Amino acid sequence: MELEPPTSTATAPCLAVDVGGTKLAVGLVDAGGRLHQRLAAPTPTTEDPEVLFGALAGLVERLRPFDRFAACGVGCGGPMTTGGVLVSPLNITAWRSFPLRDRLARLTGLPTFVDNDAKALALGEGWVGAAVGERDYMAMVVSTGIGGGIVLDGRLLEGNTGNAGHVGHVIVSFPGRPLANHVAGGLEAEASGTALATHSGRPAAEATTAEIHEAGTLVGRAAASVANLLDLKLVVVAGSVALGFGEPFFAAAQAEIDRVCQLDHSRGTRIRPAGCGDEGPLIGAAAVGRRGLGLPVGIIR
Numbered sequence: 421m422e423l424e425p426p427t428s429t430a431t432a433p434c435l436a437v438d439v440g441g442t443k444l445a446v447g448l449v450d451a452g453g454r455l456h457q458r459l460a461a462p463t464p465t466t467e468d469p470e471v472l473f474g475a476l477a478g479l480v481e482r483l484r485p486f487d488r489f490a491a492c493g494v495g496c497g498g499p500m501t502t503g504g505v506l507v508s509p510l511n512i513t514a515w516r517s518f519p520l521r522d523r524l525a526r527l528t529g530l531p532t533f534v535d536n537d538a539k540a541l542a543l544g545e546g547w548v549g550a551a552v553g554e555r556d557y558m559a560m561v562v563s564t565g566i567g568g569g570i571v572l573d574g575r576l577l578e579g580n581t582g583n584a585g586h587v588g589h590v591i592v593s594f595p596g597r598p599l600a601n602h603v604a605g606g607l608e609a610e611a612s613g614t615a616l617a618t619h620s621g622r623p624a625a626e627a628t629t630a631e632i633h634e635a636g637t638l639v640g641r642a643a644a645s646v647a648n649l650l651d652l653k654l655v656v657v658a659g660s661v662a663l664g665f666g667e668p669f670f671a672a673a674q675a676e677i678d679r680v681c682q683l684d685h686s687r688g689t690r691i692r693p694a695g696c697g698d699e700g701p702l703i704g705a706a707a708v709g710r711r712g713l714g715l716p717v718g719i720i721r
Contacts, residue, residue, distance in 0.1 A: 493709025504534025
């Protein structure tokens, strides 16, 4: 689809970049939140940070010319330092304090903004997804890892260093099962794609009915805890594991939310699939770029 030449920064598309533990993706997202181009490649299995960045840069280069974009927006696993200057994604061990923002800015010449991938999802879902018009909600990514982004009173929560929303580290089981670099019993250590593969010896895509039900229940337990704590009543969930498991996963999660959310302000909390589907990571990354420029992404500040 051909795009009309932008007349201003506000109408120019964003170069969107998604860095995941399983795949790398880039795309062109227009000012209305529509994805027009998408390129993806498996995340290299390497301990060399330059090999990993080289694979990402190769995808980005295929979207030249860069001067057609208003900005480069990036969603990446965390944690990271304030403003995404240095990233240390738990599920990508090759990058520890890697200067992703500056490296991409140097490559593209664009204003570049980096945020946690789940916070990016929260922005995208509030912009054009399942949370449009909502002022209080949480977005979750249930994939290789598990992350969250929280919007309260129409504002994306940042926290002291920009790492607010790490719902994957909420304790949902005791004593729980061990997973490298995780506390036993944390949601990511129990229900992420990495955890399911580690504990079962099979890829997450081959999970049994019982494993899908358990993963959904634990995700629902964490979501319910957040709803009880923060007075929100909507949780939207994306990620290859959650969306791949589909209705049985979401039914188990909703049942657990119904069991745990018994306070007046949390009773009736809903969990639903992210409205942007598998385009969500790139739409969210573009929302990071637009927000960084001070451009609107729905009602979220």
